Amino acid sequence: GDARYSDLDTEIPAISRRMLTLTLKRLQRSGLVDRTAYAEMPPRVEYSLTGLGASLLSAIEHLAAWSSEHHTEIRRHQDTYDTSATHSTRLA
Structure with a gap:
């Protein structure tokens, strides 16, 4: 609405x-x-x-569900990356 x-x-x-x-x-x-x-x-x-916007809702709901399902794993990877001394903080 x-x-x-x-x-x-x-x-x-x-x-x-x-x-x-x-x-x-x-x-x-x-x-x-x-x-x-x-x-x-x-x-x-x-x-x-709009109708176009409403047609996108299903994809967004799937993405939100995937994100929620994998949140802990993603966060663990982010924390590992952030504390790792092997990655560069600058982009090439």
């Missing part, structure tokens, strides 16, 4: 307002999200998935 900007800002606590705004603009530009602004006081803006 529709979501107000403030709802998205609350539900995604790890994102800055600037990054949320940029991400929503990019999703809108790509045709994944619709933005509806209402001429009210105070102004109200709602976002909703």
